[in-house]
Amino acid sequence: MPYVESLRVFVRVVELGSITAGGRDLRLTPAVASKRIKELENRLDVRLFNRTTRKLSPTEVGQTFYEHARQVVQSIEDAEAAISGFSQSPHGTVQITAPLGVGKRLIAPIIPDFVDLYPDVSVRLRLSDRKVDLLEDGLDVALFVGQPPDSNLKLRKITDTPxxxxxxxxxxxxxxxxxxxxxxxxxxxxxxxxxxxxxxxxxxxxxxxxxxxxxxxxxxxxxxxxxxxxxxxxxxxxxxxxxxxxxxxxxxxxxxxxxxxxxxPAMFGCLYPHRRLQDNKVRLLIDFLLERCRKELTKVSTQVE
The missing domain is CATH 3.40.190.290 (D-Maltodextrin-Binding Protein; domain 2)
Known part of the structure; x- marks a missing residue:
């Protein structure tokens, strides 16, 4: 599905503000990402981006096309998520984010165990202590420590952390x-x-x-x-x-x-868009993280005491 893949690249380039960043997010080289954008422009016979040495921004036509392309890409992802539960072997990519300390010391060490269980699933872990926008950044799950944000996202509490x-x-x-x-x-x-x-x-x-x-x-x-x-x-x-x-x-x-x-104490939990839980691999990862994180935190608490 070359056209669909080009739409995915276009959407991520608009959202991340550069061809390099958009390509990297989809594991493509800048050259391949740039080629996909060029092929899309040739197909549509329009210029989708204003390009300068410092900035890349969508043209008026590009912005209009982005609004529709994003819906198309989202609909495809929703369709894939809806049928993923019928597959005996979950596959695809799950994108998660976590605070730096939690991510390095707690989440990163247990992610390989999840991939060992489900080798057809790829996990992309993004670490940052800054607040993130799951929908804007195209993320499936966000782990947090502190007060949960007031949003329409679904929340699952892992534990209260001293x-x-x-x-x-x-x-x-x-x-x-x-x-x-x-x-x-x-x-x-x-x-x-x-x-x-x-x-x-x-x-x-x-x-x-x-x-x-x-x-x-x-x-x-x-x-x-x-x-x-x-x-x-x-x-x-x-x-x-x-x-x-x-x-x-x-x-x-x-x-x-x-x-x-x-x-x-601060709440330790995870947030996710409601529709993401329709996706079998996302649901499995959330369940896995909750179980393992609770075990690891109990172990640490016992050692410290």
Whole structure:
């Protein structure tokens, strides 16, 4: 189906803003992706993109064609998903995303086990601590830690993950160990920040109930692993899921602070568009991730305790 494949390439190029990115997303070289776009333009006898050295954007005709082409590609994917349950052997590609820490330490190690079970399924894992748009980015499943976004997406909860505040011994020796939540105002707090990020305050669990603490510091990043690196270097206090820093705690590289008033637990779960669950391979992957993640988190919790 060369024409359908060309439509897929065209749609992803529009959504990702470049032929290179669109081709890479579909595992095509830039040359092949460019050829598909050219063949489409020749077939339609129109110019679909305005091209400059810095930017690629759809023409007015291209934008109109995109709106219809996206529906065609979506309808084909829905049709394939609808019949996938009748196949004894799931096949195709599943695209998932996860936060960096969760993805590296929890999701990436278990994905090969899923592929071993279903060798005709390919999994594309995208890691980012930024918020993503499943529909816009063409993703099937998004794992998250924190408050679930208010959306029309379906949610399956994996578990509540305990969080903690911790810092390197060198930092605590130099600046002192906070004794009360209010002491955090005098400490360098390392924040996960990105556009529209909510983490400019931390909510701690106290005997009087949740206590919101406005915190600040000299460093922030949109990469959770960067924050961990800074904490290990003695630069400040971080607020992390316990499993994310379990190894550092075990080795004494990080030390928990304010254990009597820890941050409130964060939900660990996955989001997916409702129609995606019609697809057998997506449903199987979600079930697999939920079971394995719960087992791994229970194991980590036991080791830390």
């Amino acid at each position: 969080r903690l505040l911790c810092a390197a011994p060198t930092y605590l020796e130099k600046f002192g160990v906070p004794q009360t939540p209010d002491d955090l105002k005098r400490h360098n707090c390392l924040l996960l920040r990105y556009p529209r990020s909510p983490e400019w305050f931390w909510t701690l669990s106290t005997s009087e109930g949740p206590k919101r603490m406005d915190v600040s510091g000299s460093y922030d990043s949109d990469d959770g692993d960067v924050l961990t690196g800074w904490a290990l270097a003695g630069r400040g206090i971080i607020n992390k899921p316990r499993f994310d820093v379990a190894e550092h705690l075990k080795r004494g590289e990080l030390v928990e602070v304010l254990p009597e008033t820890p941050p409130e």
